[in-house]
Amino acid sequence: MIIKSIELSNFRNYEKLEIxxxxxxxxxxxxxxxxKTNILEAAYFSGTTxxxxxxxxKEVIRFNCEESHIRTIVExxxxxxxxxxxxxxxGSKGVAINKIPIKKASELFGILxxxxxxxxxxxxxxxxxxxxxxxxxxxxxxxxxLYLSDLTKYNKILNQxxxxxxxxxxxxxxxxTLSVWDEQLLEVGKxxxxxxxxxxxxxxxIIGNIxxxxxxxxxxxxxxxxxxxxxxxxxxxxxxxxxxxxxLCQTTVGPHRDDMxxxxxxxxxxxxxxxxxxxxxxxxxxxxxxxxxKKSIYNTPVLLLDDVLSELDSNRQNYLLNSISDIQTIITCxxxxxxVRNRFHINKVFKVVNGEVFENNDSNEHEEE
Numbered sequence: 001m002i003i004k005s006i007e008l009s010n011f012r013n014y015e016k017l018e019i020x021x022x023x024x025x026x027x028x029x030x031x032x033x034x035x036k037t038n039i040l041e042a043a044y045f046s047g048t049t050x051x052x053x054x055x056x057x058k059e060v061i062r063f064n065c066e067e068s069h070i071r072t073i074v075e076x077x078x079x080x081x082x083x084x085x086x087x088x089x090x091g092s093k094g095v096a097i098n099k100i101p102i103k104k105a106s107e108l109f110g111i112l113x114x115x116x117x118x119x120x121x122x123x124x125x126x127x128x129x130x131x132x133x134x135x136x137x138x139x140x141x142x143x144x145x146l147y148l149s150d151l152t153k154y155n156k157i158l159n160q161x162x163x164x165x166x167x168x169x170x171x172x173x174x175x176x177t178l179s180v181w182d183e184q185l186l187e188v189g190k191x192x193x194x195x196x197x198x199x200x201x202x203x204x205x206i207i208g209n210i211x212x213x214x215x216x217x218x219x220x221x222x223x224x225x226x227x228x229x230x231x232x233x234x235x236x237x238x239x240x241x242x243x244x245x246x247x248l249c250q251t252t253v254g255p256h257r258d259d260m261x262x263x264x265x266x267x268x269x270x271x272x273x274x275x276x277x278x279x280x281x282x283x284x285x286x287x288x289x290x291x292x293x294k295k296s297i298y299n300t301p302v303l304l305l306d307d308v309l310s311e312l313d314s315n316r317q318n319y320l321l322n323s324i325s326d327i328q329t330i331i332t333c334x335x336x337x338x339x340v341r342n343r344f345h346i347n348k349v350f351k352v353v354n355g356e357v358f359e360n361n362d363s364n365e366h367e368e369e
Contacts, residue, residue, distance in 0.1 A: 001075065002021070008069070011038065012038035012060055024329070026331065045085055157181060162250050185251070228253055283320060303327055
């Protein structure tokens with residue numbers, strides 16, 4: 001699958017933009033704060049209906065505007081799809097596929113699969129469990145519609161249960177309704193735990209070889225799922241935690257507290273790994289993610305690399321660039337030195353200057369029509 005073009009209207013710092021991509025490697029370069037990442041964000045929106053930054057819809061609409069529009073043309077299995085996204089400062093977003101409005105975000109999933117790699121991803125191991133859960137959820141939600149539905153339900157049930165725990169302080173009679181939310185939490189939560197376990201097992205099958213190659217055979221990386229509670233014990237532990245939950249006014253057990261272990265040569269690198277080990281493992285994780293998406297969808301995802309190369313040494317840069325030669329990639333960077341140095345083939349180059357995009361064509365820059 002590839003993104004053929006993106007049109008933006010009043011999105012972030014773009015008043016109007018139409019940009020056509022090559023099926024291979026596309027470079028967006030320019031100084032910081034010019035709008036390079038905003039183009040990647042629009043692509044991510046088109047695949048997931050969300051911002052990779054977690055921004056609210058109204059935050060991505062151009063300053064002093066009421067609405068924004070993203071139109072993305074995707075080619076998949078020789079078919080063309082037009083994804084239109086209408087973002088509003090007030091009210092929910094409108095999404096249409098081939099000009100037919102959709103009611104649920106899940107109807108969009110599978111048309112455009114995206115793997116997003118930013119400098120923040122290099123810190124997934126150093127940062128807390130929430131980052132690692134976000135990785136699991138963002139990938140599984142793109143690959144598994146049932147998981148997306150379950151995760152949405154689970155978060156709603158969790159919020160309702162937490163609200164009830166607070167309300168019980170003022171109205172003790174409400175305690176009788178707690179079991180209703182417990183049953184729903186258990187039912188959906190168990191499915192989430194099982195699916196995450198399978199996904200991490202699938203990652204493990206792929207990541208070992210990748211990491212061994214990047215580290216020159218010196219390191220063995222193993223991932224391990226660390227569920228807050230095993231699915232078979234969830235009901236018992238939720239019951240045991242009832243008094244504690246009521247005291248703290250929040251749910252203290254469940255998959256919303258899960259984590260994932262990264263072990264290099266039997267050492268937990270979340271706590272004891274060097275920055276180099278953590279970054280190499282994060283790179284291995286992203287490359288394994290690409291392979292899993294390929295296997296799951298029998299196609300290639302679109303890879304978005306947001307200023308990652310400058311954060312990697314030349315060996316890791318080389319490994320990454322050589323690993324992505326067969327998929328459409330859109331890369332942002334401040335300069336082209338890394339590509340020249342690595343003699344990496346580039347299909348299209350765009351210069352981004354203050355919300356305008358110019359295509360480099362035989363050293364002549366012209367605005368992308």
